[in-house]
Amino acid sequence: MKEGGRRINGIQKQRIKEIPYISIITIVYNGEKHLERTIKSVLNQSFKNIEYIIVDGNSNDKTLEIIKQYDESIDYWISEPDKGISDAFNKGFSLSTGDFIAYLNADDWYEPDGVNKIVLGLNTGYSVYSGHVNMYSDDGRKFEKLHKSQPDRLLQTMRVAHPATFVAREVFNKIGKFSLDYKYAMDYDFILRAKLNGFEIKIINQVVANMLLGGNSSDTRRVFKDELDVKNKNLGNKINHLIWYYLNILFHKPYVYITGILRSKGVDK
Numbered sequence: 001m002k003e004g005g006r007r008i009n010g011i012q013k014q015r016i017k018e019i020p021y022i023s024i025i026t027i028v029y030n031g032e033k034h035l036e037r038t039i040k041s042v043l044n045q046s047f048k049n050i051e052y053i054i055v056d057g058n059s060n061d062k063t064l065e066i067i068k069q070y071d072e073s074i075d076y077w078i079s080e081p082d083k084g085i086s087d088a089f090n091k092g093f094s095l096s097t098g099d100f101i102a103y104l105n106a107d108d109w110y111e112p113d114g115v116n117k118i119v120l121g122l123n124t125g126y127s128v129y130s131g132h133v134n135m136y137s138d139d140g141r142k143f144e145k146l147h148k149s150q151p152d153r154l155l156q157t158m159r160v161a162h163p164a165t166f167v168a169r170e171v172f173n174k175i176g177k178f179s180l181d182y183k184y185a186m187d188y189d190f191i192l193r194a195k196l197n198g199f200e201i202k203i204i205n206q207v208v209a210n211m212l213l214g215g216n217s218s219d220t221r222r223v224f225k226d227e228l229d230v231k232n233k234n235l236g237n238k239i240n241h242l243i244w245y246y247l248n249i250l251f252h253k254p255y256v257y258i259t260g261i262l263r264s265k266g267v268d269k
Contacts, residue, residue: 004068005053005076013075016049020119022166023098024050027088029057031106034140034212035066041109043073047116051075055092057082063106086178086186093172100129100166103187107212108133108163114208118166121204127171128194128201131164131208138212147211151191151201155235156244157227158188160201164208165191171199181233185226192234224248 006013015021024042028035042052054067056079067077076095082088093101102118104110111117118129130149137144153159175193178186195201228245235241 001078001080002064003076003078004071005074006072007076009072013051019049020100020122021098022047022050022100022102022115022119023053023096024102024104024115025053025055025089025092025096026104026106027055027057027085027092028059028063028106029088030059030061030063032059032062032066034109035063035106036069037109038104038106039066039070039074041112041114042104043070044112045110045115046113047119050115051096051098053077053092053095055082055088055095056080057088083180084183086180086182089186090177093177098169100168101172102166104163104209105211108209109211110209111207114164117206117208118164118204121202123202125200126202127168127199128191129166129204130160130201131204131206133161133164134207134210136210136212140212144213146207149201149203151195151203154188154192154195155231157248158185158191160187160191161209162187163211164204167194171197174199182226182230184223185230188227189230189234192230196234221249 026038026042042050052075054074054077056063056067056077058079058081064079067074078091078095082091089103092103114131117131121129130151132149133147135144135147136142147161149161149164150159171194175190175197179189182189224245228241231241
């Protein structure tokens with residue numbers, strides 16, 4: 001195990017007690033291509049009452065070198081083997097101390113005032129907050145679409161933008177951490193369990209973060225199968241779950257193709 005950051009260097013984080021303290025967690029494995037942009041987007045936030053933690057799965061590329069370049073700015077980082085994405089998510093939560101937890105993966109990056117947009121929308125009665133995400137091609141050069149969080153569709157599919165979602169610590173305390181049963185839809189399972197336990201999701205109607213298409217979620221067939229398993233486990237085996245699964249399989253690619261043509265012709269979706 002390797003570790004570093006301000007905690008290890010004996011630097012105490014100066015928290016502002018009058019405002020929410022936000023823990024941002026980045027999990028990464030061999031993410032040298034985009035990680036630095038992710039780190040900079042956190043460190044350059046206009047909102048500063050932030051704790052930043054990086055959990056690396058023992059990368060064998062230049063990921064660790066990049067992390068060490070920001071050792072004096074990252075609150076804590078750790079590099080060791082893990083059991084996958086859910087395990088890394090859970091490890092990050094265990095290391096966090098914030099009032100709200102957010103996960104920004106190594107292919108994602110915040111808008112300069114992304115965190116502040118969420119904080120300005122905080123109020124009593126909600127424990128989960130989610131904004132919208134701009135999605136780009138896997139090389140980051142081409143804007144593809146706006147992914148809006150739509151929690152009213154959670155019983156159908158994962159429609160909460162994970163990189164733009166901030167969850168109060170009380171939610172983890174009540175429903176537990178991310179399940180190790182899922183390789184692709186662990187975030188869907190977590191958010192769905194939160195909803196089923198009475199935690200309402202407030203939408204912040206602004207773009208909070210950006211993400212690249214591709215990565216773990218690009219294998220749509222397996223993502224949809226994981227989502228089916230999540231719904232069957234949390235909602236019971238129902239025929240409409242299976243119908244929705246096959247509709248996703250049949251129409252996802254045509255939908256992406258058609259909307260791509262519409263965007264190229266300047267049609268606003």
